[in-house]
Amino acid sequence: MSALDETDRALLRALSRDARQTAGALGRKLGLSQPATWRRIKRLEEAGILKGRRLRLDPQALGFGVTVFLGVKLAAKGRVSVEDFERAVTAIPEVQVVQHVLGAYDYRLRVVARDISDFERVLRRRIMTLPGAGEVEANVLLSEERRPGPLG
Incomplete structure (x- = not known):
């Protein structure tokens, strides 16, 4: 994969804040179309830079204090x-x-x-x-x- 450009970095920052965002919502924030955003996400996944999106549980809310x-x-x-x-x-x-x-x-x-x-x-x-x-x-x-x- 070629070097990350500023749009890739902005996409990664947005996903790190909230990985539940759709490609359409991310695209609107970054000035990209939904398909262009989706292609960037797939490229980042294929390059091993984006390794899935995880659910973070709150241990205290689950009784683990x-x-x-x-x-x-x-x-x-x-x-x-x-x-x-x-x-x-x-x-x-x-x-x-x-x-x-x-x-x-x-x-x-x-x-x-x-x-x-x-x-x-x-x-x-x-x-x-x-x-x-x-x-x-x-x-x-x-x-x-x-x-x-x-x-x-």
Whole structure:
């Protein structure tokens, strides 16, 4: 794909604010026809720049009042495969995000729970029993602001 032009960038900014907009509505905002807007969206999808449109749920509205970021260090890298750990951790419904990272920990997890007691249950019964789980560090989310991305 050739470089993004200013219209592509404006289209991506508009979609990042509200991905539910129709091609017609987007086109009117950008001074394009509906078919021209749709072609640009398809081109951005085919190039791998636009990777779908996701629904964002509000965990608190669904009864999950606590979000915790966990740093997990594998206990014995030689004895347990990374694939076994990843397979097991992704099966835990409270774990929303699993990131394999470099640094002090091997993995970073985003975990939601109803409250601190529920998080303790998830930690003790599910996360600490994972194959290879070793040292764990927890950081409780106090607040979160959504920041505009690089196209801002």
